[in-house]
Amino acid sequence: MITCTLRYEIDPDQLDAFEVYAKAWIHLVDKLGGTHHGYHLPHEGPNDIAYCHFSFPSLAAYEDYRTRMDQDPACRRAYAHAQATKCIRRFDRSFTRPVLTGASVEELGL
Structure with missing residues (x-):
């Protein structure tokens, strides 16, 4: 499994527009075969940083998602919303x- 984490710098004055974008992408990632772990919007601390996390079984599955995403009309509409509202200033992507499973210190030989 591979997890993609996106760190967004958002416009705090467009938080509602960003939340609309986030809700669309949770649905879209799930529709296109991934598992979305949610968006995390500013609450305490910086008011212009948000995160999201989603997973695919492999990097190849993620790359297939990216190809299909580029052709999907709903994905294009979500991107257009972000561009029109300017809710996203920039983002960074990491993998x-x-x-996901823990073990006792005894099991781990600690």
Whole structure:
């Protein structure tokens, strides 16, 4: 499994528009075969930083998603919304491999 994390710099005056964008992408990622782990919007601290996390079974599956996403009319509408509202100033994308199961210190030999 591979998880994509997006760190957004958003326009705080367009938070409602960004939330609309976020809700659309949660649906779109799930529709296109990923597992969305949600968006995390500013609450305390900086008011212009947001995050989202979603996963695919492999990097190849993510790359397939990117290809299909480029052709999907609903994805294009979501991007157009962000451009029209200017709710996103910039973003960074990184990939990680999640560790989802824990073990006792005894099991780990600690």
